Amino acid sequence: MASRDPYAKSRPRKSDRRTWLLTGVAAIALVVTGVILASSHLDAATPSPSPPSPSSATAVSAVREGFGTRPDPPVMEGGDEDEAALAELAYINSDDLTTVTPAGQWVAELAERSGAAPVEVLGEHQRMRREMASSDHPIVLLRTSDFGTASGTPRWVTVALGDFLDAGEVTAYCRSLDTPTCHPLQLLPR
Incomplete structure (x- = not known):
């Protein structure tokens, strides 16, 4: 009788x-069902965004940052x-003065308005800031009393x-712009 080797691999039965x-x-x-149930539970637990209340919308629109290209301010009713x-x-x-300290540096003057209505000055400045500002050449608003004599x-x-x-570098920069005034x-310093 042939002895059976206990270490020999036996073929598994079909069952x-x-x-x-x-x-x-x-x-x-089971794993797939668990993932689906967990996903639907998380979606139900996450609150849907609600429309902002008037007070929160006002607070958001009042946030301001320097050197930005923010929208024109709303006209006050009444x-x-x-x-x-x-x-x-x-x-x-x-806001701009917090980033600029007059110390003899050269800048490109794009506009100087005297006698113009404040609405016109603001509109012109905002347009220049939106259209011309870059990371290399931020556009800022100063008053002549902020610098010099x-x-x-x-x-x-x-x-x-x-x-x-x-001044020569400023003039070269001015020539690259499409603006009527730049010098x-x-x-x-004051």
């Missing part, structure tokens, strides 16, 4: 293979447009900042 196959399929089905424009010009100016009534001045070494200006 054993079928059992393993059915067990595997059942396990995969208020004076010039007063609203002056307030916005003053805000832009104070200004005399008389302070005027609004829109300038482009940059790493200009002298070198040195921001001397």
Whole structure:
């Protein structure tokens, strides 16, 4: 009688293979069902975004950042447009002054308005800021009283900042622009 080797591989019976196959399929089905249920539970638990309340919309629109290309300010109902424009010009100016310290650097003067309505000055400055500002040449709003030895009534001045070494570099920059006015200006300390 032939002895059987206990270490020899035996061929599994058909019923054993079928059992393993059915067990595997059942396990995969359970995992897929669990993933689907968990996903639908998470979707139901996540709150849907609700429309902003009027007070939150107002707070968001009031956030301001320097050197940005933000939209024009809304016209105040029942208020004076010039007063609203002056307030916005003053805000832009104070915001821009936090990043510019007159120390003899050269800038490109793009506009200087004296005697113009504040709404016109604001509109012109915002247009230049939107259309001409870049990371190399941010557009800022200054007053002539912010630098140099200004005399008389302070005027609004829109300038482009940059790493200009002298008036010649500013002139070269000005030639690259499509604007009626652009010339070198040195921001001397007060």
